[in-house]
Amino acid sequence: MEKKPARHTRERIAACALALFNAHGAAAVTPVAIALEIGISPGNLHYHFHNKGELVGELLSRYEAEIAPLLEAASLSDDVEDLWQFAHRLFDTLARYRFLFRDLNALMADYPAIAPRLKRLIARKEDAARRALAGLSQSGQLVADEAARGMLAVNLSLIGTCWLAYDEARSGTAANAPARGASQMMLAAAPWLTSDAGARLARLSRDALARPGQRG
Amino acid sequence: MEKKPARHTRERIAACALALFNAHGAAAVTPVAIALEIGISPGNLHYHFHNKGELVGELLSRYEAEIAPLLEAASLSDDVEDLWQFAHRLFDTLARYRFLFRDLNALMADYPAIAPRLKRLIARKEDAARRALAGLSQSGQLVADEAARGMLAVNLSLIGTCWLAYDEARSGTAANAPARGASQMMLAAAPWLTSDAGARLARLSRDALARPGQRG
Known part of the structure; x- marks a missing residue:
């Protein structure tokens, strides 16, 4: 079985963050909420983006x-x-x-x-x-x-x-x-x-x- | 000695909240910060405004x-x-x-x-x-x-x-x-x-x- 590529998870996080930020504003969305939404652990999200600022920076x-x-x-x-x-x-x-x-x-x-x-x-x-x-x-x-x-x-x-x-x-x-x-x-x-x-x-x-x- | 009128304290709270909200945005200012700024207890502030929403409503x-x-x-x-x-x-x-x-x-x-x-x-x-x-x-x-x-x-x-x-x-x-x-x-x-x-x-x-x- 192939390992899920990290690139794929990173993309899913960014896409989900964008959707949630757009819907509720960046201030109202926590990294944990993003992790929950796409079904990964907060630790896995943290591996890709160390904090919300990094996520906002990536989307910018x-x-x-x-x-x-x-x-x-x-x-x-x-x-x-x-x-x-x-x-x-x-x-x-x-x-x-x-x-x-x-x-x-x-x-x-x-x-x-x-x-x-x-x-x-x-x-x-x-x-x-x-x-x-x-x-x-x-x-x-x-x-x-x-x-x-x-x-x-x-x-x-x-x-x-x-x-x-x-x-x-x-x-x-x-x-x-x-x-x-x-x-x-x-x-x-x-x-x-x-x-x-x-x-x-x-x-x-x-x-x-x-x-x-x-x-x- | 005369007691400080409640009206006066209410005014001071509203004026201070307005100044701090304008400077930093309402989201960034806590009621405790307002109480500290004008030197009253958080309890006294709470007597006049039960929460930040009431303060925002009063200023609006x-x-x-x-x-x-x-x-x-x-x-x-x-x-x-x-x-x-x-x-x-x-x-x-x-x-x-x-x-x-x-x-x-x-x-x-x-x-x-x-x-x-x-x-x-x-x-x-x-x-x-x-x-x-x-x-x-x-x-x-x-x-x-x-x-x-x-x-x-x-x-x-x-x-x-x-x-x-x-x-x-x-x-x-x-x-x-x-x-x-x-x-x-x-x-x-x-x-x-x-x-x-x-x-x-x-x-x-x-x-x-x-x-x-x-x-x-």
């Missing part, structure tokens, strides 16, 4: 790996269709790691080792938004000076960081939250667009809303 | 009492100057009770009794924004149909709920955060305004930024 690494190419592509964008696609992909990724930005300051206080990484992620999000807006401005699809683009980038990043937490607090449901978040983000950018780019964005929005559950 | 009541007339006035507004004043007052109040929206979902999960009240507060914030935008639209200072105004109201409420938490996470400082939050909120509304109303808002903004530490 996965989020960073997924979000980095997305932010890179967004910052090179000069078209409104790219912005639309970006918003949807961003919120899909955010939803899969929603615990990271659910109680952001508590998470940073509880795990000081990962706080600078979360801070850097937000800065990179703002930077990607700023560059995308500069691209749209250069290609004549957006009318806003650099100061306004800077503040708009902060609002876009705020929506792209806090939407899921805000929406959960107000509606108590996660249903369709990523798509609604993407729409709220596009609404923030829309009035700065020239009429042609704005009309294209409105069409994408309308088409997406006409097909609930799907993406444009 | 104070926030509700301060924010209610503000939201009422905002929803009756039909002028851009009112909107500007509202944003500044909102963020000043938020800053004094910042723990309430710092780790919002964790707070709602930790104190289920106050969760519906926080949810209702967010709904009232969105409603006030929606009515203010309808007023600006009727007086010809804002151009947006009802659907766009509804989504913009959600973005304004999102900024007016999450800004301090977001800004703390990205900058690590609370310095001038309310004024910056008010500016971010106004930036969200600005492009929807007619050129005259927009110019007046831009002038208010410029004047305020030229007098750092003061308000316009």
Whole structure:
């Protein structure tokens, strides 16, 4: 009989931790609860992750790996269709790691080792938004000076960081939250667009809303 | 010798709890820490507030009492100057009770009794924004149909709920955060305004930024 590979157990722990953290917040979930959920001993879990901070760090690494190419592509964008696609992909990724930005300051206080990484992620999000807006401005699809683009980038990043937490607090449901978040983000950018780019964005929005559950 | 009035002790407890909750988040502060801080026994604190949930509830009541007339006035507004004043007052109040929206979902999960009240507060914030935008639209200072105004109201409420938490996470400082939050909120509304109303808002903004530490 083959021995179960350690890699497999590590994966199961990470997947289970992610699901439980997303459902209840990282603060409310103990390593013992994770071990119980997947039917291993707390000692076995401890062999793979010495504490909850290591688990949070591992999941943050996965989020960073997924979000980095997305932010890179967004910052090179000069078209409104790219912005639309970006918003949807961003919120899909955010939803899969929603615990990271659910109680952001508590998470940073509880795990000081990962706080600078979360801070850097937000800065990179703002930077990607700023560059995308500069691209749209250069290609004549957006009318806003650099100061306004800077503040708009902060609002876009705020929506792209806090939407899921805000929406959960107000509606108590996660249903369709990523798509609604993407729409709220596009609404923030829309009035700065020239009429042609704005009309294209409105069409994408309308088409997406006409097909609930799907993406444009 | 006069006996110290119970009312006075209750006030000291509430003020100290607010300061500690704001600094560290409600989850990180124990009743014993509050009692120690103001030099009373845990038993005396327990006489006034039976648990942390009661303390959080009392502070939430104070926030509700301060924010209610503000939201009422905002929803009756039909002028851009009112909107500007509202944003500044909102963020000043938020800053004094910042723990309430710092780790919002964790707070709602930790104190289920106050969760519906926080949810209702967010709904009232969105409603006030929606009515203010309808007023600006009727007086010809804002151009947006009802659907766009509804989504913009959600973005304004999102900024007016999450800004301090977001800004703390990205900058690590609370310095001038309310004024910056008010500016971010106004930036969200600005492009929807007619050129005259927009110019007046831009002038208010410029004047305020030229007098750092003061308000316009």
